[in-house]
Amino acid sequence: MRLFNRQTPTEDQTRTRILNAARQLFARDGYDGTTTKDLAEKAGVAEGTLFRHFTNKKAILIEVATQGWVELLTDLLTELSQMGSYKAIAQVLNRRMLHLRENADMMKVCFMEAQFHPELRDRIQSEVIGKMTVVAEAFFETAMEKGIYRRMNTKVVAQAFLGMFVIAGFSYDTLIEPGASPKEMQEMAEGLAEIFLNGVLA
Numbered sequence: 001m002r003l004f005n006r007q008t009p010t011e012d013q014t015r016t017r018i019l020n021a022a023r024q025l026f027a028r029d030g031y032d033g034t035t036t037k038d039l040a041e042k043a044g045v046a047e048g049t050l051f052r053h054f055t056n057k058k059a060i061l062i063e064v065a066t067q068g069w070v071e072l073l074t075d076l077l078t079e080l081s082q083m084g085s086y087k088a089i090a091q092v093l094n095r096r097m098l099h100l101r102e103n104a105d106m107m108k109v110c111f112m113e114a115q116f117h118p119e120l121r122d123r124i125q126s127e128v129i130g131k132m133t134v135v136a137e138a139f140f141e142t143a144m145e146k147g148i149y150r151r152m153n154t155k156v157v158a159q160a161f162l163g164m165f166v167i168a169g170f171s172y173d174t175l176i177e178p179g180a181s182p183k184e185m186q187e188m189a190e191g192l193a194e195i196f197l198n199g200v201l202a
Contacts, residue, residue, distance in 0.1 A: 011053075014043075014045060014049065014053065015053050017043045017044065017045065018039065018043045018045065018049075018050060018053060018054070018060065019060070019063060019064055019067065020043070021039055021042035021043035022034070022039055022042075022043075022060045022061070022064050023064050023068070023105045023106055023109060024042065024105055025038055025039060025042055026061065026064065026105075026109045026112075026113065027105035027106075027108040027109050027112075030112060030113075031057075031061055031109075031112075031113050031116070031117070034057075036050055036051075036057055039057070039060070058117070058119070061109070061113060061117065061120060062117075062119060062120050062123055064106065064109055065106065065109055065110045065113070065114070065120055065123070065124060066123050066124060066127055066128065068106030068107075068109075068110070069106075069110070069124055069127075069128040069129075070127070070128060072128075073128055073131060073132050073135075075096075076092075076096070076132065076135075077135055079092045079095065079096070080092070080135070080136070080139050086143040086146070086148045086149065087148070087197065089161075089192075089193035089196055089197060090186075090189045090190045090192075090193035090194075091189075093164070093189040093192055093193055094185060094186050094189035094190075097185050097188070097189060110124065129162075132162055133155065133158050133159060133162065136157075136158035136161055136162060137154040137155055137157075137158040139158075140154050140157045140158055140161070141154045160196065161196065164192050164196055
């Protein structure tokens with residue numbers, strides 16, 4: 001008689017566990033400092049299970065980075081589509097700062113490893129950054145057509161905005177002291193938005 005009904009993890013659940021483990025280990029120890037044995041132990045699976053889901057360790061790295069960026073892209077697109085005003089940049093940045101904190105490990109992996117792995121850099125550029133830029137360009141083009149923003153090169157404006165978006169995500173560890181209060185994060189978001197919308201010249 002079975003006293004416990006222990007369910008076997010699905011393939012998707014196992015894959016998610018592997019990616020979560022990789023995100024944490026790559027952020028802490030780096031890609032080269034993490035072995036497949038480490039990954040398997042952290043994920044609670046046999047080492048052979050890793051290669052049933054991924055061809056090699058590099059494939060896991062690329063999936064960790066691109067999956068996280070796609071989620072961030074989806075969130076940003078939702079933010080832009082729901083923005084009540086083309087001037088509500090501060091609200092978007094503040095929410096992104098709070099949300100990106102939850103994705104700190106993924107962001108750290110991307111920025112640490114992209115410089116050493118051209119395949120990772122190219123995948124992020126083609127599948128994420130390029131798409132984010134196109135969407136942001138369309139958003140700013142509409143604002144310019146409505147006369148809300150002055151006419152400028154939309155690609156440059158989009159790239160500046162996305163760069164600010166990334167800075168906002170790291171601001172709690174770089175520009176702002178760790179453990180910053182919601183008020184301090186709001187002030188940072190408002191400051192970045194003010195510079196973006198109005199510049200710094202008197």
